[in-house]
Amino acid sequence: MRYIIIGAGAVGGSIGGRLFESGHDVVLVARGEHGAALRGHGLTLRTPDATLSLPVPVADGPDALDLRDDDVLVLATKTQDTAAALDTWAPVAQGLPLVCAQNGVANERIALRRFPDVYGMCVWLPSAHVEPGVVVAPCAPLTGMLHLGRYPHGTDATVSRIAADLESSAFLRAPVTDDVMRWKYAKLLTNLGNAIEALIGRDESTHALHQRARAEGAAVLDAAGIAYASQAEQAAKRGDLVTVRPVEGAPRGGGSTWQSLSRATGSAEADHLNGEIVLLGRLHGVPTPVNDTLRLLLNRAARARRAPGSLPAADLVAAVDAAVEAAEGSSGSSRD
Known part of the structure; x- marks a missing residue:
């Protein structure tokens, strides 16, 4: 199998890099700087x-x-x-x-409109991409754990082969x-705190706010x-x-939403x-004022290209x- 990584940022770069390092055929798809x-x-x-330093082949799209x-x-x-991205491919x-x-749970449904064979991956892989050409994967002994399955449910020979290739790296479990x-919805509850970290950084208020967002999210999923x-x-x-462990020369920043604000992408x-x-x-019929407020404020910060942690x-x-x-x-x- 050849793995074409569409979006070679923090997660894509980590997965593609580890696969390439372990001898698999990989292409990273990336544009710009x-x-x-x-x-x-x-x-x-x-x-x-x-x-x-991994000389992974690079393409800017399917035409290449x-x-x-x-x-x-x-x-x-x-x-x-x-x-x-899917309209291009x-x-x-x-x-x-x-x-x-x-992250999130909407991607598979979007993909299934366009591709008949779609697989979900629950990504436990804290990593960062804020500098062109560089990805920081700060976890050990494994770089990540990646639950895999066919969408909307089930398994097949293809997903088993993909998992075997990922597991052939000493640094990934699949x-x-x-x-x-079920695993991706659980990860979604954790990711509800991404907006909090991006807006205010790591503060003593972070844990309590995260718990409020998660409790509201769990009530909604239960309903x-x-x-x-x-x-x-x-x-x-x-x-x-x-x-997470220290990486020399790479101070720990924040998660994926924090990185979007850090790179001033204009969206999150x-x-x-x-x-x-x-x-x-x-x-x-379940009120969601905590998560709606986080959504609104994070979107405003992203559009205004505000730095992460800039909201008191x-x-x-x-x-x-x-x-x-x-x-x-x-x-x-x-x-x-």
Whole structure:
């Protein structure tokens, strides 16, 4: 199999780099300064144990490749870029399997409109991409754990082969599961805190706000009848295999949403993380003032290209409290 990594940022670069390092055929798809750096100097993959320079082949899109029957497309863009990316690849890549190595739960459904064989990947792979040509993968002993399964459910020979290739790297684990979306919905609950970290940084208020966002999200999933792996189940599976450690010359920044603000991309995933909870809440009659406030404020910060951590924590807490109070007042009025 040849792995075509569409979106060679933090997650795509880490997966593609580890596959290439272990002898697999890989192409990284990247454009702009990042693509130019990859073509000129290869992928620099920084880990707790080493800094690797990997001459992975690079393409800027499908026109630069002769697609093969044994190709696997690995989509690692942010969700807001999924439809545009798939519209580029779908006309020339029909019949190829597509793996959604992305946060959120909307990508697989978007992909299934265009590709018949879609696979979900629950990405436990903390990594960072803020410098062209460079990806920092700070976890050890494993770079990541990647639950895989066919979408919407089930397994097949293709996903088993993909998992075997990932596991051939000493730094990746890829459990195959017939209910991969249950793991992705669990990851979604964790990712509800991404907006908080991006807006205020790491503050003593972060944990309490994250818990409020997660509790609201869990209430929505329960109301919708959507299954998700418990925190205890996730912790037991992960153990201490994917643990953040220092990487020389690469101070720890933040998660994927923090990185979007850091790179001043002008967009972020809030509509597909916190916004997924808002959508489901509206569909099932569950108020979601915490996540809706986080979604709105994060989108404003992204559009204004504000630096991560630029919102005072007290302002965020006040905005969330006001939204909750308003929602409770509205709910009381409707009962009257």
